[in-house]
Amino acid sequence: MEKIFTVTLPDIGEGVVEGEVIEWIKELNTKLEQDEPVVIVMTDKATVELPAPYPGKLVKIYYQPGEIAIRGKPLYDIELDEALSCLPTQQKSEQIVNLPLVQKKAEAKIATCAQGKALATPATRKIARDLGLDLSLIQGSGSHGEVTFEDIKRHYSHSQAKAVPPLAFPDDQIEPLIGIRQLMAQKMALSKRFIPHFSYFEQVEATRLVKLRQKVKEEAAKEKIHVTYMPFLIRALSLTLKQYPLFNSSLEPENQHLRIHQPHNIGIAMATKLGLIVAVLKHVEKMSLAQIVRAYEQLKNRAVQNRLSPNDMKDSTITISNFGVLGGGGLWATPIINYPEAAILAVSKIQKQPLVINGSLELRDTLNLSWSFDHRIIDGDMAAAFSHYYATLIQNPAPLL
Structure with missing residues (x-):
């Protein structure tokens, strides 16, 4: 008497609940030996070759190549050999796959499977x-x-560039989008398409920061170093990241990983003759304020002279944009995150604003903080706490020294 045994997609581990059927190694109605590879399945974690748990004949498959199989659901049926001395009982999950053992076998076949169908998790x-x-x-x-x-x-960046026909007039001047401008255009488009932005705004009194900067500026002038507010903003951001490391992260959607970066590589958006660039001050978490002042001065000078190296413009983990240096009275902004980072800060220039102090209206130096966050990583309450901690360091800047 024949006995049909249904093999389900096994527990492949690491939280995987589904996999794409790539190739049936064995054809229907062919004989199966125990532990003989039957099907190749690709998950978000790995590509695996699934063996037959018992000897018999492959009599039914439940998925065609390209379809998604669900863990615990039927994958194929075996007509068991009559020679089995003890017929197995059907269970919800017949086998546990040891990935390191089967993945090596699958690697040799994956490049040629699926009969020309695009491979992807x-x-x-x-x-x-x-x-x-x-x-x-x-x-x-x-x-x-x-x-x-x-x-x-x-592919998406290139297709978007070609998707919309240009608005053209006879007397238009054509300027090629090349180099830094082209790279920045691509990154901004990627950021807006893949990152769900949300913004958060906070105004902070900066009276003590103005006084501290003036003191440091006078001391640095002896070494002919010009001190702006940016080193203070950078130092405050690094100290805040130490308390909230999640904001120094990036999401890897292909494998659903969140990568929290250890170095504080802070990008500084700068307007240059070549266009908007992001110069990167690296390992700020290891620097004192004085070291940041010198390193930032050198970085800024290289940017002004168009002498930034490729290393100066890569591997940022969070970015600051100071639109206040451009002049004007702009108060707030909604900056675009520098892909693939989790956050960006845009700051206004410091200017006098009326504030209520102890029940009285007074003019005080204020700084406006405009944040954009990746909502896949950061929630509103987290953003408020992060911004408040940063604002506290601006309002009471003694820890920056």
């Missing part, structure tokens, strides 16, 4: 569907030729 496929992209048109750069999240970003 389920998470990557979802992102492509949300953007309306055809994965078969995207060149994969993964180790086995699979399409990655980075491939989707590049």
Whole structure:
């Protein structure tokens, strides 16, 4: 008497609940040996080769290549060999897969499977569907030729650039978007498309900061170093990140990881002749205020002279933009996050504003803080606490020294 045993998608570990069927190694109605590979499944974590738990014949498959199998749901049926001395009982989960043991076998086959179908993890496929992209048109750069999240970003940027016909008039002047301008345009488009922004604003009294900066400025003048407010803002941001490290992070959507960065690599948005650039002051968490003053002065001079190296403009983990240095009376902004960071701060110039102090209206030096945050990582209450801590350091700046 024949006995049908249904094999379900096993527990592959690490919270994986689904996987894409890439290839059926064995065809229907073919004989299976115990532990013989039957099907290749790709999850967000790995590509695995699933073996037959018992000998028999493959009589039914529940998913075609490209379809998503669910953990614990039927994957295929085996007609068990009559020679089995003890027939197994059906269980909810028949096998636990040891990833390190099976992944090596799958790697040799993954590049040639799926008969020309674009390879990608389920998470990557979802992102492509949300953007309306055809994965078969995207060149994969993964180790086995699979399409990655980075491939989707590049393809999306290029497709967006070509999607809308330009508004053209006979006397228009054409300027090519190249170099830094092109790079910044791509990063801003990526940021707005992939990061759900939300903004938070706070006004802070800066009377003590103005006095402290004047004192430091006079001392630094002896060494012919010009001291702006930016080193103080940078130092305050680093001290705040030590209390709230989540704000010094970035999300990796392809594998659903949140990467919290240890170094405080603070990007400073600067307007140059070549366009808007983000110069990066690295490992600020290891610097004193005096060291930040000198390092920032050197970085700014390189930017003004267009002598920034590629290393000066990469690996930032959070960014500050000081629109106050541009003049004018702008009070607030909604800055675009420097992709793939979690936050950006834009500050106004320090100016006199009426504040209520002990029941009386007084003119005080104030600084306006405009934040943008990645809402996938940061909630409103967290943003308020983070901004308040930063504002406290601006209002009472003694810890900056």
